Amino acid sequence: MPSDSYDVARQVADRVKAAPPTLGAGRLVCIDGPGGSGKTTLSERLEAVVPGATVVHCDELLQGWDGLPGLASTVERLVTPLAAGRTGSWRRWDWLADDWAETHEVAPGGLLVLEGVGSWSPAIADLVGVLVWVEVASEVRLERGIARDGEGMRAHWERWRLEEDALFARLGTRERADVVVDTAEAARAGDSPSG
Template sequence: MATASPSDLAAQVLATAFARPPTLGDGRLVCIDGLAGSGKTTLARGLAALAPEAVVLGTDEMLEGWRGLPGLGASVEALLRPLAAGRPGRWRRWDWYADAWAETRTVDPGPLLVLEGVGSAAAAYDELVTLLVWVEADRDVRLARWLERDGEGMRPHWDAWLADEEALHAREGTRDRADLVVRT
């Protein structure tokens, strides 16, 4: 279990990913999965700062609203399969304000794709993942971060989200498949 500083951890993740052979066509895929409010986005930002050539996507934008977690894996897989074949991948963005699907975005093949978010590392495309990082923190820490980020008005979504998150990770065995477990 890793306990390094955020910048050291990002450097470690990046070095580990690039020490491994490509798994996403000629590129590499790092999935930062784990519990809501655990620090996945912070780690992804650290990777982006160290690797400007990386494409970093937050899978929150690929969810069909608050109850969209069960369908996320299929959306991510649809993005990844063309990239694995050396072609551009596409994904559709969820507009949280409009509560509807928005535009389709394209990702070109590249040296590093970082997916961060709850459910970003589905078992269905495990062979495409170069490095799976699981991030976790105590529930009270996560709730405080969630409320700071999203505000008290989003609290009603917390319980339903946690139930969906728990079911997804139990079904997928995500933590057990992780190459690196980080506790923040």
């Protein structure tokens, strides 16, 4: 894959649009990989190259720092109605209030991009048109996370990295990916993803 995230986004968009719909009349891209690897940046690029795409950031579907184990079922509840041609919905986790907030609806059809750690799982594998795995070295991810969230969040980041490593090892997410992106190459080329 090219190192420029816009080029990657265009290739992912072309790939998912060339394939038959997998989410009812719509299509689904999952951008997965460890925290701080650059998934958010790639999802923003994909949204820019596919006007009208809906992006859902899975960190808004987590019940806080301990929510990773429940994410797969939350994602499944969102996409199952969409696969049947009905409106899907999800409820946003408010990290500052440490509680659930408003509910959002997703209309069927079009392109849905799920971005975040654990966005893909075997439960929805048959609905995913393209699974993108985004990676970078662990120390770079930690540096990006601390830069974004502050030094006070280091303990959370350290624990989170162990939990996501265990999840990815159990699911074999990287091995199942259609596209693998190393964002260290993008950073060297001057395109520095942070999410």
